[in-house]
Amino acid sequence: MLDDRQTRTEKLAGEIADAILEGTLEPGSRLDEHMLAGRYGTSRTPVREALRQLATTGLIELRPRRGAIVAKVTSEQLEMLFIAMGELEATCARLSAMSMTPIERRRLGAHYDQMGEMVAQDDVPAYTAANTALHAMFYAGAHNPVLSEMTAGLRRRLAPFRRAQFRAPGRLARSHAEHGAVVRAVLAGDAASAHAAMLHHVSLVEDAFEQLAGAPAGTAPEAARMKAG
Structure with missing residues (x-):
């Protein structure tokens, strides 16, 4: 079960990353968990885990009280x-x-x-x-x-x-x-x-x-x- 959850999280993280790299999610835009859950047909928990995973890549930033923001990578x-x-x-x-x-x-x-x-x-x-x-x-x-x-x-x-x-x-x-x-x-x-x-x-x-x-x-x-x- 843990492997299945991890696989779903990685797949979701990959889809969000692709949207960022394609320009669909632009630098500076806020990544709302409810919005992403609806967009990808999942619950907030895997979305939250995917965002934490993406934060380690530098593609997004996790800011206090603002949540996840698409980073501007120079x-x-x-x-x-x-x-x-x-x-x-x-x-x-x-x-x-x-x-x-x-x-x-x-x-x-x-x-x-x-x-x-x-x-x-x-x-x-x-x-x-x-x-x-x-x-x-x-x-x-x-x-x-x-x-x-x-x-x-x-x-x-x-x-x-x-x-x-x-x-x-x-x-x-x-x-x-x-x-x-x-x-x-x-x-x-x-x-x-x-x-x-x-x-x-x-x-x-x-x-x-x-x-x-x-x-x-x-x-x-x-x-x-x-x-x-």
Whole structure:
């Protein structure tokens, strides 16, 4: 039951995040729990939990006596977050190449192959979930709990922006190809190449989001449009 509730909350948080990134919910607007519950056909409890979850991403702010407000994320903030994300993920990939066990490497390779089938079927929801799991394998494979926790926390903060990239045409196939470079380097134990490939991948994730954000007004948040400019 707890897993079902958590899944519903995550799904709702994703839907609200998408509305913010698409510009339907504009920066500065108040997110009323009653309104959101009616809009998404649910009760206030999962709405409240979803808003708390989104507050950790920086997409919304929880203010005393005002409730939840859609935050205005600046281009500078996004750039700093993506730079930090790239450095942390690249370090995880480098350490994974050095530290992953044979079992972890086999699981990584198998998971990557399964993602190829999702690309062929253009299954965005499945690929999005598998993408998160793939990166988690690199975090765990680094065998450094402190680094893993830091990286996973920053990823949660950037999750709505990273998920939005998959709406860009052809992004699924490009993402899979970028992952392939990282996976091959890790499986070969090539730490330097794994680091470089992951750093390159995260920079292209940012580029994909910028291109999507550069779409006509109303399809992306104002902060993202500013960054794309």
